[in-house]
Amino acid sequence: MDNRTQITVKKPPEDVFEAFADPSQIGKFWFSSSSERWTPGGVVTLRYDEYGAEGAIRILEMVPAERIVFQWGSDGDGRVVTVRLVPIDSQITLVDITEGGFQPDHVHELLDNKEGWTYMLTCLKAYLELGVTTLRASLVHG
């Protein structure tokens, strides 16, 4: 099954797209760093310094201001994430994230995934609308 999470951000789709693609921005709302700009076919290393973690993603599609598709991992068998950017009007974007391939009975995996996307999208909204960069990396898994 898919896990889908959506939020509205008061910025145009171009700005939301750049927040993901531009490695100087990701550390303001999500991972600590991207190793490079997200481009189609690229493999990007994402670091999470606060958790001493890193992992790779493979970029499958980048359609400016419209869509980002990537796969977790670099070996081609990770789950696929689709970020769709839908203009509500010229200054508001619906950011619609779907991650596919969950087993419905893996409830804890689904809940962790939902928590992560909801948190990231709220931090993204705060960053793009208000320049707030200090909300990330404070969820606690107990």
Add this chain to the structure above:
Amino acid sequence: MDNRTQITVKKPPEDVFEAFADPSQIGKFWFSSSSERWTPGGVVTLRYDEYGAEGAIRILEMVPAERIVFQWGSDGDGRVVTVRLVPIDSQITLVDITEGGFQPDHVHELLDNKEGWTYMLTCLKAYLELGVTTLRASLVHG
């Protein structure tokens, strides 16, 4: 099963407690309004103007700066929510929310619940740490 969500907020537990209890604050990060101050045994009407919705909660416990326990609805059979405030140091609080009574196979209900708590806690953090009050009421259920 329980649904548990936790975040750290750079404010003392007293401030986090007041954000829930004081009806002038809830509209900054969660519902639009509380009908009255949260006190033990009280029944509070929570409104969500953006969604044209309202509902009641029954307050079961209010232990200042430590714990809030309430039940959704006023008829005594709603799920119970426990908010625990754990001081990490004098200026940081772990806000630990558990809602009990889910069926594990009700995956969508659990995911909606996880989404709601994660979003509220992130908005609460932004409100208490930075005075940001404009993040709430922007999730979209599609």
